[in-house]
Amino acid sequence: MQKRYLLDTMKNLFITFKKENPNESCSYSYFTKQRPFYVKPSAVDGRDTCQCKMHTNTQYMLNAIYSNKIISESNMTQVIEKTVSATDNRLCMQVNCASYNIKEIIYDTQNKSRMLKWQEWVRPSEIIDNKSGKCKLKVTKNVKEITEGTVEELMENLEWQL
Template sequence: MATKNDRETCLCKLHENPKFKINRLYSEKVINTNNVDSLLESVTCDTNNEQCMYRTCNACKDKKIPINDVFTGKIVEWFLWTSKKVARERLNEKGEVVETQHTMTVKDLESGTIETLVTELQTDLHRTTM
């Protein structure tokens, strides 16, 4: 029987994409943890405080993820769930081939500099709680 670990399907783009970024930064030794809770603790006063978690707390809203010195400009790759429109052909009720548009969520491989990845993760943390 297949489990969720056997599938390459999106659990939630809003929460899974930052995890992909965290794991990549951790593997590059840019950050010291790939544990989401530990990372959130490093940028908030209190992970149980709604203002902190929504990044509206005056004391911690501008805190940045602690990063280690890295080689600037190094290109890395990471996964990202994205939505794409795809055309599909199907037969209509008259037996004619018609093209229809569908939106699919796919796991893409992105690339960019480590600095770009850090910036994207910082933005993700301001957009959502994990």
């Protein structure tokens, strides 16, 4: 069989399965046991490669806020569902639908000036001399860096990204 990779976590897939099949009686443990052997879990966090810079950076911000108990959700899909009226409507997702009302993310912020650290993909450019010293090359790479900022800055960045 051709090897396949999951594009989401088993918990999220189980939640989606239950929404699409409300009449099926299936436990989470049974659902995970029925995964075919050729379908492998993705290990994006285990690799230091950039998949989608924008979405990965947003997830890193969300993870930092969640791990510091500032927000109650760690899943980007759940956060988005709480901020728009309909995730299946493209206009609502673009904040252009008639039934759109502003729903804000609920934060537990007691100290907005506290410093936090989170990972972030950046594209720095550097100039490299070749061995002969005659020409210089401008190289741009994707690099994962640790970013530091206040809770307030992180919340603003997250909301702008969403």
